[in-house]
Amino acid sequence: MTNRAYNFNAGPAALPLEVLQQAQEQFVNYEGSGMSLMEMSHRGAIYEGVHQQAEALLRELFGIPEGYKVLFVQGGASTQFAMVPMNLLQPGKAASFVATGSWATKAIQEAKLFGETVVAASSEADKYNRIPSLAEIAIPDNAAYLHVTSNETIEGTQWAEYPDTGSVPLVADMSSDILCRPLDISKFGLIYAGAQKNLGPSGVTIVIVREDLIGTPSLTVPTMLRYSTHAKNDSLYNTPPTFAIYMTNLVLQWVKAQGGAAAIEQANREKAELLYRTIDESGDFYRGFAQKDSRSLMNVTFRLGSEELEKKFAKESEAEGFVGLKGHRSVGGLRASIYNAVPLSSVRALVDFMAEFQRRNG
Template identity: 45%
Template sequence: MTRAYNFSAGPATLPEPVLRQAQAEMLDWNGIGASIVEISHRSADFIAVAAEAEADLRTLLAVPDDYAVLFLSGGATSQQALLALNFASPGQVADYVVTGHWSKTAIRQASPYVTVNVAADSEAEGFRCIPARDSWQLSSGAAYVHITANETIHGVEFRGTPEIGDAPLFADFSSSIASEPVDISKYGLIYAGAQKNLGPVGIAVVVIRRDLLERSGQPRADIFDYRSHVARDSMLNTPPTWNWYLLGLTVKWMLAEGGAVEFARRNAVKSGLVYAAIDDSGGFYRNEVAAEARSRMNIPFFLPDETLTARFVAESKAAGLLALKGHKEVGGIRASLYNALPVEAAQALVAFMRDFQQRNG
C-alpha cells in the first residue's frame, strides 16, 4: 500500500508509525486479550494510558506545574462556550481579537454568556493580517482576552504572544499547538481540538492556570464545569478513550522525533518551500496574507481563474496530493502542513506546482 500525501486541514494526517501501532494493537492491546477501545476508562490499564499521555503532553508543551491539563470531548467549539461559563460573571465583558473565521466562531459561542467587546478586527482587510497591537481597544476589567493563534481558513498566524496587561490571555491553538515552543506561562488558558497536530478528531486539550479555577463563573451543570473535570482527571463522564489513546501515541511519537523544537524547524522548512514556490511564480500563484502574518500551518493560495483551480485540484489528487481544495469561504487552494506531514510532502507539492505552471501558465 502506498499512502498519499494528505494536506487536509482537519481531520488531518496522522503519523504512519502511530497508525501502524494502533493497527497492530487493535484486537489485542498490551496482551490483555481485548482492544483498548473495549476496556473500562476506570480500569487500571486505561488510567495508566491516560496518565502517560498527560505526562508526555506536559513534556511536549513544557506545561508549568501550576497548570491543569484536561482531555475533553466536544472539540474546540464546545470549549469556546465553556470559557465564558467558567471564567466570566453573567454579563461581564470579555475581549476578542478577530482575525478570521474561527475568531468569529468563538464569539458566537461565547456571546450568550458574556458581553463581547471586539477589541480588534481585521475583517475589513479581508483577514489578511493581524491587527497591530497598539490598535487594540481592550476593556478595563475584562474577564479575559481571547485570540485565535492560527486561523485555519484564512492562513494568518500570531508570531509571538501579545502583551495585554492584567487580564488573562486565552487562545485557540487548534491548528498550531506543538508546532513550535510556546511559553505557556504567558497564557491563562490554551485549548485545541486534537485533529490537526495532536491526534484524531473527537478529543480536545485544555490547559488552564489553576488559580483561574477559583472563579465562580456562571450557573452551569456539573458536566460544563472545568473544576469538576479537573477533580476527576478528565473522567467525570466516559471520555473518548480511543481518541485519547491515539493522542497519547501521537505525542510520544512527537517527543521521539525531537519535540516542539524539531517540529518548528520542519514547519519552517515546509512552509518556506511552499511560500517560495508561490512568490517565485510571477503571479501565477498568489497568497494574499501579509508576509509577517503568514501561517506556517495553513497556506491558502489562488490561481488565475476557477478553471485552472479545478484542474489543479483534480490533477493534484491524481498525483497523490490529497485535500488541496480551498475552504468554501475563501476558495482557491489550501495546503495544510501540520506536524505529521513530512518535508517530502511539501517538496512533492512544490514540484507539482512548478510542473502545473509550466503546462498551464
Template identity: 50%
Template structure:
C-alpha cells in the same frame, strides 16, 4: 498500498508509525485479551494510558505544574462556548480579537453568555493581517482576552505572544499547538482540538492556570464545569478513550522525533518550500496574507481563475496530493502542513505547483 500526501486541514494526516501501532494493537492491547477501546475508562490499564499521555504532553509543551491539563470530548468550538461559562461572571465583559473565520466563531459561541467586546477585527481588511496590538481597544475590567493563535482557513498566525497586561490571555491553538516551542506561562488558558497536530478528531486539550479554576463563572451543569473535570482527571463522564490513546501515541511520537524544537525547524522548512513556489510564480499563484503573519500550518493560495483551480485540484489528487481544495468560505487552494506532514510532502507539492504552472501558465 501506497499512502498519498494528505494536506487536509482537519481531520488531518496522522504519523504513519502511530497508525501502524494502533493497527497492531487494535484487536488486543498489551496482552489483556481485549482491545483498549473495549475496556473501562476507570480500569487501571486505561488510567495508566491516560496518565502517560498527560505526562508526555507536559514534557512536550513544558507545561508548568500550576496548570491543569484536561482531555475533553468534542472540538474547539465546544470549548469556545464553555470559556465564558467557566471564567466570566454574569454580565461581565470579555475581549476578543478577531483575525479570521475561527475568531468570528469564538465570538459567536460566547455571545449568548457574556458581553463581548471585539477589541480588534481584521475582517474590514479581508483577514489579510492580524490587527496591530497598538490598535486593540481592550476593556479595563475584562474577564479575559481571547485570540486565535492560527487561523486555519485564512492562513494567519501570531508569531509573538501579545502583551495584554494583567488580564488572562486565552488562545485557540487548535491548528498550531506543538508546532514550535511555546511559553505556556504567558497564557491563562490554551485550548486545542486534537485533529490537526495532536491526534484524531473527537477530543480536545485544555491547559488552564489552576487559580483561574477558582472563578465562579456562571450557573452551569456539572458536565460543563472545568473544575469538575479537573477534580476527576478528565473522567467525570466516559471520555473518548480510543481518541485519548491515539493522542498519547502522537505525543510520544513527537517526543521521539525531537520535540517541539525539531518540529519548529521542520515546519519552517516545509512552509518555505510552498511559499517559495507561490512567491516565485510571477503572480500565477497568490497568497494574500501579510508576510510577517503567514501561517506555517495552513497556506491558502489562489490561481488566476476557477477553471484552473478546479484543474489543479483534480490533477493534484491524481498525483497523490490529497485535500488541497480551499475552504468554501474563501475558495482557492489550501495546503495544511501539520507536524505529521513530512518534508517530502511539501517538496512534492512545490514540485507539482511549478510543473502545473509550466503547463498552464
C-alpha cells in the same frame, strides 16, 4: 507504504505513519491483555496508565508549568467557544476578542450568548489576511479575558508573537497549531485545542487552564460544562474518549522521538518556507492570500488567476494523489495544510506538481 496519499487535509488531518502502524499492531490485543484498548474500562489500571502518560508527555513537550491543569474533554473547540465564557465571564466583565477570521468570529458569536463581548482588534477590513499588530489591540478595562485564535486554518494566518495582557487572562484557541513550536505557556490563562489537526484523531479536546481560573462559574453551568468538574476528577468524571486519548499519547511519543517541540518547529519551518518560496517565485501565477508577516506555518493559502484554473488545479492534483487542496468553501482558493505529521517529502511532491502545473498553464 508506497500507496499513501499526499494528505493535505485541514482536519481531521494527517497522522504519522509510524503511529498508525503502532496502533494497528496493538488494536486487537493491547499489551497482551486479550482486549483492544477500545474495549477496556476507563477505570482500569491499563487505560489509566495511558491517560496519565498522555498528560505527562504533553506537560513535558509543551513545557506546561506547575499551577496548570491539563484536561481531556469532548465536544471540540466549538464547545469551548461556549465553555470559556460560561466559566470565566463574571458580572460586569466583558469577553474581549481579537477578530482574525472565521474561527475567531464563531467564538465571538458564541460568547455573545452569555454576556458582553468587545472586539479589541480586528483585521476584517483586510478580509482577515493578516494578524493585527500588538499595538492595535485595545483591551477594555472591564475585560474578563482576551481571546485569540492562534492560527486561522481558513485564511492561513498565524500569530508570530502574543500580546502581554498583564492581569487579564490570555485565552487561546490553538486547535490548528498546538505543539507546532515551543511556547511560553505562562503567558496564557487558558489554551484549548481540538486534537484532530496536530495532536491526534477527532474526539478529544485538550484544555490547559491555570488553576486560579478554575472556580465556581457565576452563571448556572451544567456539570459537564464546568472546568472544575473535569479538574477534580482528572478528566475521568464520565467515560472519556479513550481511543482518541490513546492515539494522542502515541502522537506525543512520536513528537518526543523527533526531538520535541523545537525540532518539530524546525521541520515545520522548512516545509512552509519551501511552499511559500514556490508561491513567491512563481511570477504571480500563484498568489499567497495571507500577508507575509502573518503567514501560517500550518495552513498555506493561495489563489490562481481564475476560479476555473483553481478547479483545474484541484482536479488534476487529486488525480495525482494529492488530497485536501481545495480552499474552504467560505473563501475558495487553494490550501495546503502542512501540520506536524505531514512529511517534507509530501511538500516536495506538491511543489514539483505546482511547477509542472504552471509550466502547462502559465
